[in-house]
Amino acid sequence: MDTANVKNACSAGASPGAGGISGSVPRLRPRAFDGLAAAVLDQRGAVVRWTRTAQDLTGFPAEEVCGRPVQKLVADLPDALRGATEMPESGRVRLWHRRGDTIDVTFRTTRVEGSAEVLVLAAPTHHVADHEQGAALLRALSAQNRITIALHDTDLTTVQTNATPDVLGGRPVQPGTRLCDVLCAEDAESLEGILRQVLETGAPVVRRNQRVSWRHDPARQHALSLSAFRLEDARGRPTGVAALYIDGADHLRARRHLDLAREVAERVGGSLDVVRTAQDLADVLAPAFGDLAAVDLAHPVFDGEEPVKRLGGGDMGNAGLAPATAVWPAGIKRGDPIPLLPDHPTVRRFRNGETVVFGLDDFTAMVGDPQLVEYLVPRDAHSVMVAPLHARGLTLGAITAWRCGRSAPFTEDEADLMKQIASRGALAIDNARRYTREHRAAAGLQQLLLPPATTDTPAAETAGAYLPAGGGAEISGDWYDAITLPSLRLALVAGDVVGHGMRASATMGRLRAAIQTLADLELEPDELLTRIAELVQRLAAEAPPGDHDFVGGTCLYAVYDPVTRRCAMASAGHPPPVLVRPDGTAEAVGISPGPPLAIGCLPYETTTIDLEPGSVLALYTDGLVEQHDGDIGQGLRHLTDALAASCRPDRALDETGQALLADLVDQAPRDDATLLLARTRAVPAEDTALWDIPADPAAVSKAREWTTRQLTTWGLEELLFTTELIVSELVTNAIRYGRLPMDLRLIRHDVLVCEVTDSSSTQPRLRRARTTDEGGRGLFLVAQLAERWGCRHGQNRKTIWSEQLIDCSR
Template identity: 55%
Template sequence: MSAASSHVGPGSAAFDALVTAVLDGEGTVVRWSRAAAELLGYDATEVCGRPVRDLLADGSGGACPPARGSVRLNRRQGGAVEVAYRAFRLAESAESLVVAAPNRRAGAEDLGASLVRALFSQDAIGVVVHGPDLALLHAGGLPAMPGGAPVPPGARLRDFLVPEDADDIEASLRQVLESGAPLIGGEKRMRSPLAPGRERFLRMSAVRLEDEDGRPMGVAAFFTYATGAQRARSHLDLLREAAIRVGGSLDVARTAQELAETIVPGIGDLGIVDLAEAVLTGDEPPHRSGGGDLHLRAVASATGQWPGRVRKGDALPPLPDHPSLRTLQRGKTIVMTRDELLAVLGDRSAAEALLPEAWHSLMIAPLYARGSMLGDLQVWRVADPEPFTREDTDLVTQIASRGALAIDNARRYTREHRAAVALQQSLLPRATTDTPAAETAGLYRPAGGGAEIGGDWFDAIPLPSLRLALVVGDVAGRGLRATVAMGRLRAAIHTLADLEPDPGELLTRLDALVQRLAAEVPAEIRDTVTAACLYVVYDPVTCQCMIASAGQLPPVVVRPDGTEQEIRISPGPPLGVGGMPFEVTTVEVEPGSLIALHTKGLVIGGDRDLDAGLRRLTDSLRARSRTPLRDTGRAVLGDLGELPRGEDVTLLLTRTRAVQGDHIASWDFPADLRIVAEAREKITRQLAAWGLDELSFTTELVVSELVTNAVRYAGGPVGLRLIREDVLVCEVTDPGNTQPRLRQAGSTDEGGRGLFLVAQLTSRWGCRYGQTGKTIWTEQPLDGSDPAIG
């Protein structure tokens, strides 16, 4: 549409004497038509940018003329000319279109002819005349419209504009044609399929053309450019979008992707983000100056396309030392043409590896944050033929600066998260254990979706007499504080477990510990120091589980035949609340059963309620009741699908075992010292039956000392039990509650050496208390090795 049709039609002489100009809101001339130059003798370069009052012959008038009137204008060749004028305010703009004609020819017909002649001869205002069918009769004054070829009479807007834009403009023209009401300053977008990637925004005014009888003859449309204002608004929109869009994630790669997508297609055709390798792992980027291997990797592309042979994750080749590179490393944005960049690279292979095809302009903005260069943001122009402007450079620099802070925040989080995960993993036990009581496998998955590490843990603690303690817990809160609290609680549970209290007593003592921990932290976060915990003790001799809960869900139990065993418990409050007891529930569990302890994140969250989550977990366990535990755990997590993004997930699987009946021997004796010899005799015969004669001597000594002390200090009845598995367990039970103490007897003391002797003859020993007494137990290795050495 850059070429105009010369055909105007009858009556064109009426517009010959009209002159036009465009004034801004301060009365400064911003457009000056050829007719105005011919009338006054001043061309556009002499007038544009000057106040219109400088042209007034009498020097009168304010900054902006009134809407209509007559004034005298100075002529360059001397003298003045009086003109009648009218000013038309352009919609959504402070600018005004001024149409004037000398008073001596201001008749209606002459004015019309002058107006047409002036409008068709100037370039500041685009003029397009449409016939009744909206076919083009004339198009002129729009050299920047896409296409470039002359517009033949009878063409339609669809012939050179994209259908969407053509339909929008024709709809507005048709409304003017049908209603007769003028359109003033409507903003229109113009894009052409002949110039992909380019678009122009123009303000359109339109009036209906009528014959002498008032019948519609067509529509005249007048265009002024709005691209500058539109570009400013687009830049503000991009800044606003960058502020909203970039930085919502704490994942480095995802943040880089958000940054790349922000600048395409608003500024360029291709957006790429490269980051230092150290940034991707959360470390500080190295401080580099000059060329060489900068250890950069391609991380994000706005369109999924990559320049040259570079692909996502690839390391960038070494770059030559160059002043432009050093400028970039000092934190300044650089802009280069194709020839300039080829001259910098020099090496043809490097150019092929790094550059896309058919590009013409490249802008590289450094991602500079907190004194470190994290990488760079590349903006390439391929289809858009316009070079980068100063405004484009300033905008990309601002967006890159904001993006760099977001990426650095994600990098710092990655470092802290990695440290917290490493700390938590170091505090967790071995993933699998294998004891006479059970086989266990624990799985832990940190919170996803950018959440901080939590305080979930699991544990399988071997207890005396072949029993096994199973634990899962969850400390409230996030970050290193929760992880450290978890480590302290786990250490406390190990210490308390060695004292062998029942699960309810252990949780009571742990509750007091959490309250003390809460008192140590600042007051503003003190109420968040709580924890949930499930503590289970499984005895392979009786095949019973003792269960107590502090705010945790009960375990899920699947029998060997694949059926579910319902477990009902009465959970107490979370640890740290205080003042409430923890009820102990005892249930029998078949050998070979699968017990699953888990934290709430495994079954609650997202769109799942508790019952649905537990059902899915149970069904998944039932389907794999006999598969290896590690495989079962991974499959269960897979079956449960997408887990809550902000929750750690912990699962402890246990497959129970039972001590065979012929591996257990027990006796009860009255409180009489004469039974000591009988007890020695019974254990000697039992050890012989088990083929453990080599342990008879030491076991007789141990039993003699323990039974003698029980009769002498606690009374009867006295229970004696031997358990044979991977160790030989000897237990002596009495009704007393006194704490046995190991001490060093003096050379003249008659007693006090019994427990010392027991400690020397066994690998370990201890005492646990029940509701009606205590049990002293010992363990000896079955291979007959020296306990002090083995």
């Protein structure tokens, strides 16, 4: 401070300009000096100089203060200052204000060189505290190596900064530089636009995320978080912009890791296919985590089996590569085996469940074989990370991620992230593996339980087609069957069991076996379904608690007789069959469906229709007609139209069935779809013979004559003797134990069928006659002479039949 000026000011009783600077000097001063009062004391402590700022602070003008002891201005003089001959270097006191109150000030003293006078500088304590705190804050911010502070003037030129060379990749930042001297032109222009907006509007910018590249290294990007506010002078005029650039690399990395973990959770595990899950995992990792990613699995995992306990390179094959456009070394592609790596401590760490990171040199040294390195290492790769896929105590495979070109090497925190991703991915792959195993078992069981896809019988040619739910992803209990019956008849079955999976397949197998057994008893369709419903109710009662409602199903059972050309059918809650006539017209058969099999509270009703030779009868499950928004009526009409168009005489039935399933069912149906097609045939009239039997024992000899004459006409003389014996015994039993009307029918095809029908419901019984018995040997003789024999009951009638093979080689 110019003491001469201060002296002149006090002597003249005038108030100098700001800071006591003479009027010839422009009135400019930093805001830090606002409110700073100055006074000069003599050796006795009396005021000899008094500045305008001192007057502003206390309200006392110079003429009222000069010459008086400074203690008179101090209220509550501290004991340390009472009687003191020298002023302390600094302190805090309360000064009187002219208006009568006091002011808390902080002061500092210094002796004027070459004089006994003392210069006292004072300012309100709260101003001093503000400046001290502001200075401390600025020093703390400037000391943070992750926060760069830059003060820019109104031209956005850097005036001051704490940026060190290591912050900007070894490039120093000098005052007077601009952002374009440090950053790439495009990034500098973007940041200057933000700073210019702050300068013009005064609205601060807080945590604006920017990605920038240094001018000397444009290929690498850095994440910055920018906060900026405008600087103003005492009059509120803009003087520049203060900008805080915070290194956002950690935040960006954490955000990227969080996003990657979320994407793994969302995208991996949505498929129950092992290879699809592995590919999804690779797609998530590349290029978000590494430039290239591969997922390799143990060979048994592909088939749903458990891997060996300790995996090596030769035990695995590739299941997923990403990105799809990447060119892998040596043309590696999905399914290729992974070469066996040499025994190495790092390989042993992987086998023990650790995630390992290699530099290119370390990986090359570990492999040792240059040809193997060339086979495994992608072009321009410099860093690789390998993580085991470990779940439920099994090592299923490995994830390999590569970084190439200018990408940063893998870090330890990224290894921790990869460990988490591998854990989640391993669980998803293991779920798919376990599902694959169960699905294969269920699918195998289903195929074993289903009949042959095609059959060829005297009654009809049949072809069955089955499509599991989910495009093969699910297996349920839908089935079809074609069962040959005596007298050239054919039983057709379509059924649908509640539920999916192994349990449904097992239930389906039990029902199919039961229906085949009951079909051999030649029950009428309504009676057979009643017996099956009772069986299902017993199965439901045997089911574990809580599973009773999951045992049930529907069934359609039909029996076609090629001699009478009639088909009898009954339904247990099953959709009606569709009939396609030889002229190409088609319609759903009008039947009265009874309750589903698990309910069975109402009786079933048999419906009988006539079928022309060459007609096609289509039995199906509801999965085939529920594709159109659940509207079964619309689905049935669509199926009927498709059958009318497809069931041509010149087209094979199996080809027709497969084409219909492909056309009518979605790519991934919600339920199984089953279709059974039967093209009917008829036994010609000349191959059958029918005679009424009178209730007269003499009719037995008549029946032998009819048989002899008919077999001779058919050229079956070699069967005359056995057939006459069979006819004699069957007709004798009918006359003795049966009731009128009675008839004898012979049918010729690949077998000779002999049928005797009467109106009695008495069940014939095969027994072994004693030596002294006069009768009881009839059915025993029939059983010995015929290939097979049996009895079936109809409404108010029964038929005993036998079959003999015909030598077709003649």
